[in-house]
Amino acid sequence: MGVIFTLFSGSLNGHDCDSSDNPSIEVSSRPSGSYTDKNSEEYKNAKAIFETLTKEVGFSGAGAAGAIGNSIGESGLKLHNPNTGGGVNGLFQWSGWGNTVNGSRITSEGSIKAGDVSTLTLENELKLMKFELNGAYKKVKTLVGKETDVKKATMNWFLYYEGMLGNEDQYGNLREGGAEWAYQEFGGASINANDSVLGNTTEASSDGQREGNDSDYAECGSDDDSVVSGEWTWPFASVPKEGPKLVGEQNFGKSESRTGGFHDGVDFGDAQYNGDVRAIHGGKIVKILKPGDMNVNFFLIWEVTDDGYGIAYQEFASDLSDISVREGDTVSTGDKIGVSRTGETGINDTHLHLGITKEKDLGKALSKSFTDDGTWLNPLETIKKGIGD
Ligand SMILES: [Zn+2]
Structure with missing residues (x-):
């Protein structure tokens, strides 16, 4: 999940039913440089996301790069961010870490336990990502997995995987550049979506993922x-x-x-x-x-x-x-x-x-x-x- 501002729930016609549930505002400017260093953890994480999405989920190179751009924007490609006050954590800042105000995605697959840092491993986070793409976030497979345009892939991952539809003002300026970097670095241009792995993602996309x-x-x-x-x-x-x-x-x-x-x-x-x-x-x-x-x-x-x-x-x-x-x-x-x-x-x-x-x-x-x-x-x-x- 991205950073959800307090204003969001309050902006619903001024309705403040959820006012006590507001996630803490966490506007971060995380360092974004180290992922380009091949010896860094962040680089390793980016590569693992790319390979998992292209080889195991059937994503195009552009789609996988879009996901990485979002991880850069969300966590700086970090498995664990100790400063998350808003209840989120992990590569994609999934909800349900410190609280479940915005849902409980991080524990949905079962390997990651809320608040237990030892469970925030690369393996577990990739497992969760795959679990979601094959379940509640199947729509992302259609919108991002088949995408050939890096920018569109990045935006659609942001809107539909990060769940930021309506919060486009939080897109920031790290995602697209990060996605473009990954696309170049991992040879995204030569990798097409693999339909047989992606599966039939047609009309199911609009209804079949909750x-x-x-x-x-x-x-x-x-x-x-x-x-x-x-x-x-x-x-x-x-x-x-x-x-x-x-x-x-x-x-x-x-x-x-x-x-x-x-x-x-x-x-x-x-x-x-x-x-x-x-x-x-x-x-x-x-x-x-x-x-x-x-x-x-x-x-x-x-x-x-x-x-x-x-x-x-x-x-x-x-x-x-x-x-x-x-x-x-x-x-x-x-x-x-x-x-x-x-x-x-x-x-x-x-x-x-x-x-x-x-x-x-x-x-x-x-x-x-x-x-x-x-x-x-x-x-x-x-x-x-x-x-x-
Ligand atoms: Zn329907």
Whole structure:
């Protein structure tokens, strides 16, 4: 994780639900020179990242260089930074070292124990990196692993592996130069992505990389539990009453490309289903996740209705300015909750993924993202039934 400023959580419409959880501000200017010295630990770490990503994960040379640039920007390629006050540590400054305010990524693979310096070995950190790229951060394989442009690889690793979407102001000036250095030093230009190792990373990229984790889930308190309920509507005004025209992998259920062969919602990805996103049912906005929270790598609005539905509006937002509700808000059917800019943002393949479940605990619902056991309902059927004739 990158350095997350206090302002971030506070900037959500001035909402300060998380104000007690602010990570300490840690603006560091770490030394960046020594990694070029072939005898340094940092050089060895860079080389190991490069070889692991290209040989074991199938990354292109440019993609691997982008990762190294980020490690330079995050930790200066250090396995252990004793000065991390913000709860992060390791080559990529994973969360969960000193606290779990921003998640618990560093312990997710199992080899690294929070606060135990002896477990911050190169081997363990590379294991964690691979574990994440094959699991919760699969999307990075598509966006970075196949990249041939070093700058784009560096930016996408920053946005989606470091989880800094919305915090682009913290990109800094070390990453790109560092990535370019690695690209030259390790002969990145001659290494293409290896698709057979990268695996099928197509459409799965946008949905198939979160894994449930409710350990750091804390619901914002609210004294208003009464919500509007009953009526349903479609999330975009452009959807006709009888429902949207979705094709192939946009549909709920059986999926060719996703983990578990299952799509836990529907994707509104066409230009015709774009613009203002509306609440499909009245309810309370219980939680807003940003990339990196609860192992998701996108923004997610979690609404709970008083007739027992949990609704996930996810992936449409490219930053907080696309979200117009805040935690604790009560919304009525049809209220604007944000805006989807599909096709406008270029780098970010946004679309509204809409999920509906009878599970009211977000962590539990997310843990069933890849499992077709009835936790996630077919949103089209549920809404249609709700709209009636
Ligand atoms: Zn989806």
